[in-house]
Amino acid sequence: MKNRDKSLSADIVRIPYQQMEAEFLLVLKKKGFSDDKAKTCASIFAQNSLDGVYSHGVNRFALFVKFVEKRYIRIDNEPELKGSSAAIEQWDGRLGPGPINALICTERAMELSREYGIGCVGLSNTNHWMRGGTYGWKAAKAGFAFIGWTNTIPNMPAWGAVDCRLGNNPMIFAVPYNNEAIVLDMAMSQFSYGTMESYKLKKQQLPLSGGYDKKGQLTTDPSAIIETQRSLPVGYWKGAGLSLLLNIMAAVLSGGEATHEIGRHEDDFGVSQVYIAIDISKLDNYRMIVGIVNEIIDDYHDSVTESDSMKIVYPGERALNTRKENLSEGIPVERNVWNQIKSL
Amino acid sequence: MKNRDKSLSADIVRIPYQQMEAEFLLVLKKKGFSDDKAKTCASIFAQNSLDGVYSHGVNRFALFVKFVEKRYIRIDNEPELKGSSAAIEQWDGRLGPGPINALICTERAMELSREYGIGCVGLSNTNHWMRGGTYGWKAAKAGFAFIGWTNTIPNMPAWGAVDCRLGNNPMIFAVPYNNEAIVLDMAMSQFSYGTMESYKLKKQQLPLSGGYDKKGQLTTDPSAIIETQRSLPVGYWKGAGLSLLLNIMAAVLSGGEATHEIGRHEDDFGVSQVYIAIDISKLDNYRMIVGIVNEIIDDYHDSVTESDSMKIVYPGERALNTRKENLSEGIPVERNVWNQIKSL
Known part of the structure; x- marks a missing residue:
């Protein structure tokens, strides 16, 4: 349920794994990471994306960089x-x-x-x-x-x-x-806020109750849950x-x-x-x-x-299938997300 | 949710902790348990009941004894x-x-x-x-x-x-x-079969969906779930x-x-x-x-x-309250359950 969204729109580009990893590496080095640490982080963000966990991969990369810039993340500390x-x-x-x-x-x-x-x-x-x-x-x-x-x-x-x-x-x-x-x-x-935001953007209901609305009723409406912050x-x-x-x-x-x-x-x-x-x-x-x-x-x-x-499917089985698909077809990324990363 | 039923009917007797433990001890010794093992088991069954976990205490004791008699449980094996x-x-x-x-x-x-x-x-x-x-x-x-x-x-x-x-x-x-x-x-x-049986007996609906009915719909009807065996x-x-x-x-x-x-x-x-x-x-x-x-x-x-x-309440907090109540008022047991234990 980690934003493995199959309904790719025209705003989606497919980036080959190597290219994505190389782009992450470039940015991290520019932000002051040592070669080794840049490689490790670039590889983890690219692999998470490859496996379909975009919310903790390509979609999170810019925020990670922002946290580095704000010094919430101390890149030289071990x-x-x-x-x-x-x-x-x-x-x-x-x-x-x-x-x-x-x-x-x-x-x-x-x-x-x-x-x-x-x-x-x-x-x-x-x-x-x-x-x-x-x-x-x-x-x-x-x-x-x-x-x-x-x-x-x-x-x-x-x-x-x-x-x-x-x-x-x-x-x-x-x-x-x-x-x-x-x-x-x-x-x-039950659902992450990332997942709920994604359903909200697509104007879709959650497949099952994911939290409470203002009246204290269980609901499948992602907007209602985001409003109350009462996730289930x-x-x-x-x-x-x-x-x-x-x-x-x-x-x-x-x-x-x-x-x-x-x-x-x-x-x-x-x-x-x-x-x-x-x-x-x-x-x-x-x-x-x-x-x-x-x-x-x-x-x-x-x-x-x-x-x-x-x-x-067993836990992790879907990731293997997504990995295979993304390796052959490239990793799907929203165009504006990718453009933002290239501008970092 | 372990059958902590507060709606005590006329068929409920309150058995003091010491008396319950002594009764368990008597039965277990009669069934061939060594003194030490009988004491340990009697104490665990009585304490589980004291804490309100009747389904794994007094309500389960007769089945435990039956398993001993059937030699599913080997009382001399360490x-x-x-x-x-x-x-x-x-x-x-x-x-x-x-x-x-x-x-x-x-x-x-x-x-x-x-x-x-x-x-x-x-x-x-x-x-x-x-x-x-x-x-x-x-x-x-x-x-x-x-x-x-x-x-x-x-x-x-x-x-x-x-x-x-x-x-x-x-x-x-x-x-x-x-x-x-x-x-x-x-x-x-989400709910044990013990809990669902207890709701069924009282002709009550579960407080939240607990499984699927015959049509594959989520339901709060304990009978429907017991029938399909599709617990959630x-x-x-x-x-x-x-x-x-x-x-x-x-x-x-x-x-x-x-x-x-x-x-x-x-x-x-x-x-x-x-x-x-x-x-x-x-x-x-x-x-x-x-x-x-x-x-x-x-x-x-x-x-x-x-x-x-x-x-x-934090996990375990309710048990402390039940323990206090049952220590002072006795452990609630259905009369027929207690009579069955006394006949073992």
């Missing part, structure tokens, strides 16, 4: 180890670029799990990691099981509340599969509860700020994150693992669907 | 370590009583985290742990952060599917708070995806059976579970932790509500 207790470490992100901090902490959790079976990194004082799935794919493609999450600014009400005190706190679960990965990248709100937590009280727990654990395990503190900043920066990796190659049943995951997915795909035209 | 890699261990539950296996593995994850900062136990071949929150409360009251989950029989369809291939796979997140705990105990279905995952496709990932990770990390395999058994036994504990007293920011959790909950409680009569 994360520092604050403390450790064997398999768990706490890092200070020092407001460095979110995707770079996130990659470093994912890799560190993987290293810890190589040594201890499981590894955990709490990262404070960092910036938006863009697509959380990036780090799930990274770990799972390297053979690790991965659980990670971030807290955010307050953007969702508690269950029964009208003001936003919770974050949508995306959570990632990933496991290796078929030389790729199964990656669940799940925010705690996944599973009503359940997703609200999970958001609260993810926020508490992110703040506790990283020693970083909680959602109510982040909300006091002048913008969306300085969040707290958790990275847990498990080295499944260390498990006694390792040789069985490939078999069992294949069996589970085969059974899942065998589901009887509502109609013959429907296909049951 | 879990065995199958393999380990530093902070992660795999245990074989040998079909022992689920709550006892779960307690042992919770404690083992806590011990591992004392040594490594974080500890993980995968438990295969075990039985229903009743209320997953039990183990979250256990760990969090002892000062640990806890994440755990179980897989189950297939009882929920994939998103877009009409047949059940996923489990409702309850997941627990818990942290210490105020000498007690914040405990999220969240199944991946929390957050639609999101909870379905999370259920899939929890099942894969449970099978992989424990070396145990996955939902599609458990579904081939003659009944609901032999599940796989994961227990992760984090020793937060080892963290550098430990002295700040109490403060930050208090602040988060204070801010959460300050939410503006829809109406003055509403109170925003």
Whole structure:
């Protein structure tokens, strides 16, 4: 549901992956990024777009650059180890670029799990990691099981509340599969504001209730929800509860700020994150693992669907298809978005 | 939503906590449990009831005993370590009583985290742990952060599917708070079948859509959902995806059976579970932790509500209130349920 909009209008251009990555690289170097960091960030933004997660790829790139210009993102800062207790470490992100901090902490959790079976990194004082799935794919493609999450600014009400005190706190679960990965990248709100804006622009209703209108009624009207700011937590009280727990654990395990503190900043920066990796190659049943995951997915795909035209897909499967399509046809971008990037 | 039914009818008796625990103890000893195991199980069933989770307490006790009689639950079997890699261990539950296996593995994850900062136990071949929150409360009251989950029989369809291939796979997140705990105990279905049966009995509609009717429409009619067996995952496709990932990770990390395999058994036994504990007293920011959790909950409680009569509660807060009420007034039980237990 990350703005994978298939209804491409005349205002859409298709940019080849290499060209997009090269353009991002050019801009980031111009803005003062070192070669290495520019390459890493350019690659993450291009890959997110390639996989169809435009909201955290090409559509977000200009805002990322703006945050660099405003010094919300400190491009020369690298994360520092604050403390450790064997398999768990706490890092200070020092407001460095979110995707770079996130990659470093994912890799560190993987290293810890190589040594201890499981590894955990709490990262404070960092910036938006863009697509959380990036780090799930990274770990799972390297053979690790991965659980990670971030807290955010307050953007969702508690269950029964009208003001936003919770974050949508995306959570990632990933496991290796078929030389790729199964990656669940799940925010705690039913629809992101990006998705709702996109439906609103197209004058479409959401496929299912996504929040509350002024009268306190559940609605599929994106404009009504954007107006009240009462987006719906996944599973009503359940997703609200999970958001609260993810926020508490992110703040506790990283020693970083909680959602109510982040909300006091002048913008969306300085969040707290958790990275847990498990080295499944260390498990006694390792040789069985490939078999069992294949069996589970085969059974899942065998589901009887509502109609013959429907296909049951696992989390991450659609991204693989979009990746293939975008690699061959170019990545779809709104012309004005692309022009803006070229002018940066 | 765990059958915390306040509309007590004339058919409800109030049983003091001590009397309920003593009655459970008597039955379990009669069924061949050792003194220690009988005490542990009786205490868990009584405490779950005390906290208002009747569906996994007093209302489930007779079925637990039936499973013992059918030898689905092997009361003399104790879990065995199958393999380990530093902070992660795999245990074989040998079909022992689920709550006892779960307690042992919770404690083992806590011990591992004392040594490594974080500890993980995968438990295969075990039985229903009743209320997953039990183990979250256990760990969090002892000062640990806890994440755990179980897989189950297939009882929920994939998103877009009409047949059940996923489990409702309850997941627990818990942290210490105020000498007690914040405990999220969240199944991946919006309403459990227990809850839907309870609404059906009272001829009431569910408060929100809980699944699909025969025509494939979302409905609040519990009978219609029980008929189609198409219960709604929390957050639609999101909870379905999370259920899939929890099942894969449970099978992989424990070396145990996955939902599609458990579904081939003659009944609901032999599940796989994961227990992760984090020793937060080892963290550098430990002295700040109490403060930050208090602040988060204070801010959460300050939410503006829809109406003055509403109170925003954190996961586990309602259980504390029910516990207090049931301690002073006795635990409410349907008369026929209590009579059945006394006849066991």
